[in-house]
Amino acid sequence: MKASPEAQRRLLDLQAVDTALAQLAHRRKSLPELAEIDAVSRELSALEDERVRAQVAVDDLDRDISRFEKDIEQVRIRKERDQKRLEAGGALREIEGLQHELATLNRRQSELEDAELELMEQKETAEAALAEVQGRLNEASERRLAAERRRDDAFAEITKDEEFKTSSRGPLAADLPADLVQLYDKIRLDSGLGAALFRSGRCGGCRIELYGADLARIKAAAADDVVRCEECRRIMVRTSESGL
Incomplete structure (x- = not known):
């Protein structure tokens, strides 16, 4: 030729x-922000799994506490009913039976309230864990948003340079x-x-x-x-x- x-x-x-x-x-494909976004996205996925587990723990405790509250309420209702019957008087055997049942209900209420208190303390710990992981999620989300903004700025700059170079290539070729x-x-x-x-x-x-x-x-x-x-x-x- x-x-x-x-x-x-x-x-x-x-x-x-x-x-x-x-x-x-090459710069467009190898921007450090791309690797950072990918890494933070994986971190966010893991944190979201952790958040879901923490939320499930809180929800389970809420459900258990709610069940205990219903049981305690039922015991209170029975105590009120027995107390009214006791105050109304009656046969000695019936009174003794009511007194025995009231003592049993008092112990049952005390046990339920102690168990509920323990669950409430566990819930407080679980809620703190949930808040902590949510905080890390928020922080990681902010880091990804910042990296995405830097990536978009870099892409815009690259595109501008590519357009300039491409416009000069045509007449030259x-x-x-x-x-x-x-x-x-x-x-x-x-x-x-x-x-x-x-x-x-x-x-x-x-x-x-x-x-x-x-x-x-x-x-x-x-x-x-x-x-x-x-x-x-x-x-x-x-x-x-x-x-x-």
């Missing part, structure tokens, strides 16, 4: 734009021979780099220094010959820095 030395030199300008675009694309750009794009899409400066006898693509017949081939090529590296197959652009 033939192309003027000037067109070949301008190919390096096109490569510089494409390299910048590739770097921006259109100004070059179509067959040269087609070859360059094919190589670039395969290897990430389509053209590189041949400097001081070394390919700027694979960094291999040429000797002997390979170097002689480059020296013997006409100025408008499009020369490619035998090793990496990239276009080697010759300039005054090439040392030929």
